[in-house]
Amino acid sequence: MNAHAAWGHPLLLAQVLRPRRDGRSEVALRVDALGEPRRALALEQAIRALPGVQRVAILPAARRLRVVWDPQRLTLDALVERCAALRCPAQPLPHDDADGARAAELHDALKRLLVAGMCMMQVMAYALVIYIGAVDFVDFTTRGLFRWLGFLTTIPLVAYSARPFFTGAAQELRERRLGIHLPVALAVALVFLASAYNTLRGSGEVYFDSVSMFVFLLLVARYVELRARHRGNAQGDAAIDAAPLLAQRRGADGMLETVPALALRSGDRVHVAEGDTVPADGVLESASARLDEALLTGESRPVLRRCGDALVAGSVLLDGPIALRVERSGTDTTLARIGALAARARAARNFATASDRDIARFVARVLLLTALTTAGWLLVDPARAFDAALAVLVVACPCAFALTAPAAFTRALTTLARHGVLVTDGAALDRLARVDTALFDKTGTLGVPRLEPAGVEPLRGASREEALALAAALARESSHPLARALADAASRSGPLPHADHVEAVAGAGLRGTLAGRELRLGRADFALGHALAPDRQRDALLLADAEGAIAAFRVTERPRHDAQATLDALRTEGVAPCIASGDAPERVAALANMLGISDWRARQSPDDKLARLHELHALGHRVLAVGDGSNDAPVLAAADVSAALGGGTGLAQAQADLLLLDDRLGGLARARSVANEVRQIVAQGRRWSLVYNLCAVPFAAFGFVPPWLAGIGMSLSSLAVVLNALRAGRDDHGAPRQELHA
Structure with missing residues (x-):
């Protein structure tokens, strides 16, 4: 079946359609053309003209289109085909049951x-x-x-x-x-x-x-x-966005057919094009392939897989195409298991906080006082028992507990949102104020790939700037992370020359022509055209032409620009940082030394990270977990409080209590500072409640406070604690934003 007709398959319909109570269906479509107003308007008008369409909602910023229609009059494959006919390709998105x-x-x-x-x-x-x-x-x-x-x-x-x-x-x-x-x-x-x-x-x-x-x-x-x-939970609660819904399966006659990824079975052979996502776990049948597994394994660099190696669903193919023999699909894939592990960890998480215990004790005392007042007045003057008991219950009503915390949290949430920190769980601020350990992922969280000026080593006939410009002319044509680091470094120096006939060679590098000069950029053996290279150049990217090496480039992983300031601020607050990364030990050790972190672990799988968290809990620590990849989801879900970067995966964000929307770690220090302030304000509200009750309850119990006066006292007390709570998260409190983001 073709790509459009495939959307009529029952397995796909179950993934993307959300049935409505009125009998209609709803679907969310990813349409990149929505960024152009004219095309978005034309697309909306064309869809509204289709039979059975009831409502069309466009979200230009998210490039999303929501359509509600009568499934008896219009099919999903017809809707997708209509979008394609208007040169606005639409990708149905999996619906979240939640x-x-x-x-x-x-x-x-x-x-x-x-x-x-x-x-x-x-x-x-x-x-x-x-x-x-x-x-x-x-x-x-x-x-x-x-x-x-x-x-x-x-x-x-x-x-x-x-x-x-x-x-x-x-x-x-x-x-x-x-x-x-x-x-x-x-x-x-x-x-x-x-x-x-x-x-x-x-x-x-x-x-x-x-x-x-x-x-x-x-x-x-x-x-x-x-x-x-x-x-905050809008990203969804599963790893559905990372896994493709369609796959190109090779039939018995050798022809390719588009099928739902869920329909793949063990033994099926799948064609994966360059830039596509691997739809299922399986075995590579092509000679080699280079894949980006950073969001699944934590590796900071693309990995080279050879024939017979295992590939995991959700990996992005950088050099292709390839042939894959399916072993596991659907809910049996590694990605799906990680999502299930995160869901179980979050479901098992139970926070019996001191706040809950304090509230229970306070409520018990209020009810006991009310009962004692009723009993006393029934013995003395039954006619006044109800009014006196009501006055005690009203005057002692735990307004400080009912209003102080929500008001303070609401104010804090608003302030943090203005600074790029979205709190998805209000109770997380209270837990954040109590943490003493921060468990960080490395790749994409604390460090980012970067080419330093010292990493450019001219070898023959070119200055540093000229060599970098030549390499960037090839690198900018590739989506490879190392190539992007080269292109980004060169773009800061001015416009780049244009290379012709740039070609990516799987597992090796790039080659192309610049002003009639053939250039190669990549592994030393590829760039030089032979397997031997000087030892000092074997770990570097080489730029070479027909006469030999021109320059060597060493791309290193550097800390995020605000990582050190954030870690220093957390240490000042009494929070000790540590690292659990899926990356290689030498790269984890290098970054940890740069940031002054002595406690680090490398080659950590999702299960290993979760076990590390349990170790910290067993030692009595309260842990803040910070990550950005799907492999971080289980530890994010099980931590006392968790944070994910805005550029992370949907699964990581779905499990996080805090989202750093601007991809700045400085939001963690600000959130911790605001959390401490909220905790202090809540404590002030409790103290006020105690003093207020000690003063007012005896008068109410002895009948000196009628219910109407108790109501006034309750209102004034509520107003006082709310006004005090509005101080939470003021901009003149907490760590200066400009310092943390410097």
Whole structure:
């Protein structure tokens, strides 16, 4: 089948189509042409004209197109073929099963927040009339009417918007643990019921405004944190983006056919073109191949595989084409197993933090005080028991715990986002403030390939600049990482000459013609045309012509420009750095020495990195894991807190608690500083809560504080801790950004 018809295969449809509850289908398409406004507009109009299309959404920055249509009137292969006919090739993307659940969760939270906001504004307006009536500017009948209006308006807020607190409290009771939902639910329910009872009997105080404000503030904090977390998880929770969906299988007649990668079976022979991704684990049948496995194994340089060597799915073929005999496909590939390992590690992660224990103790004390107050007044004056118990519950309601942490975290998340750090899990900041060890990947995280001026060694008839320009004329035609390092170094010196007939020779290098002069760049034996080369040149890239070597280039791995400053800042904060890398020992040791890191390990597989993390945990350390590749996903998922670079793989980002969107390590030091500040602010809120309760609870328990005054105290206490929490993450706190990014 051709590439378009292949999208009608059931296996592919199951991977890319997301069924909707209305019976329609939705697909996400990667369309590079969306970067051109005219072509994007033409494509949108053409798709909207197709039969059955209901909605088209374009995301130009992400080069993505989302289409919702009736599958009875339009097929996916017809949609892809229509895009190709418009010279806008479209690549369907695998759907994430969690996408629908996350979207539904966020939509539900937004609806509850909007209902709470509208009800709160109405109730506050009605309460104003009641307060005015307290000084006899409004007659009793009018005050009674507005009490009823407040009651009716609060019903949807309590029954719908506050429902998550009630369901959370019910879950806490089922699990036999004390959490923040239980006192919040009790306070909301009892305050509402007491106000409703007083409204029905026409006397007593009502607190509809207090309960509506309390619910609204809590929902605001919950929604902002939920949205930040979902944005961070948008990369997906599996390694689906790294593995191709289609493969070129060679049939019995020797012809190539396009089939789903999931349809490959052991023994199938697959054709992989240069620049394509290997679709399955298998054995190389061609003479040799050079592949980029950096995102899978941690190797900083492309690896050379020869006939009979094993290839892993997700590797990018740099020199091709090649023939591959399939051994494992689908969920049995190495890449899929790494993703499954990361998922299991994250599912098994359980954080019983000191904060949770403190909240449980606080809630237990509030409930105990409420019960003792009720029992005492039942013995002394049963008529006052309910009001006194309600006053204690309201005045001692753990607002500091309910509002300080969400407000501080929300403020911190916003500040960090402005500085290129996206926190996908709000609780990660609390854990980040407690870490004492940072476990780094090396390749792509701490170090980047780079050609230093000293790495250019002219050998004959050319200056350093001339030799680098000649080599870059060939190198810029290749996507090889070492070639890119040469081209980047030369581009800083000015325009480059143009080479003709540049050809990549698999596993050897590049050759081409410049002004009639044939040049070769690559391995010494290839460049010189024979197997022998001076020992000092065998590990270098050589540029040569027909007369011999022109220059040697030694590309080294250098630390990221902000790596040293970040490590120094972390050390100042009491965080000790260490390295676990899949790269060769000599390269890991070299970079570790440059950065002053004595604790390092090389040739680490994903399982080895996870075992290293468990060793650190066994020694009592709290660990921050930092990486960028799919091989880092398991350790990122299992660490106390994890961070991934914005240029890393989707799998690594999906498992990370923090995303460094601008690819700068300096965000780690800023995040650590903000986390410490948030922790201090939360501690201040707890101290304030303790002092407030010690002062107010005795008066409420002895009947000197009526419920309405307790409500005012609760509101003022909430306002105080929220204002204090808004200091978190201010730009004048924490490590200076310009210093870390220098």
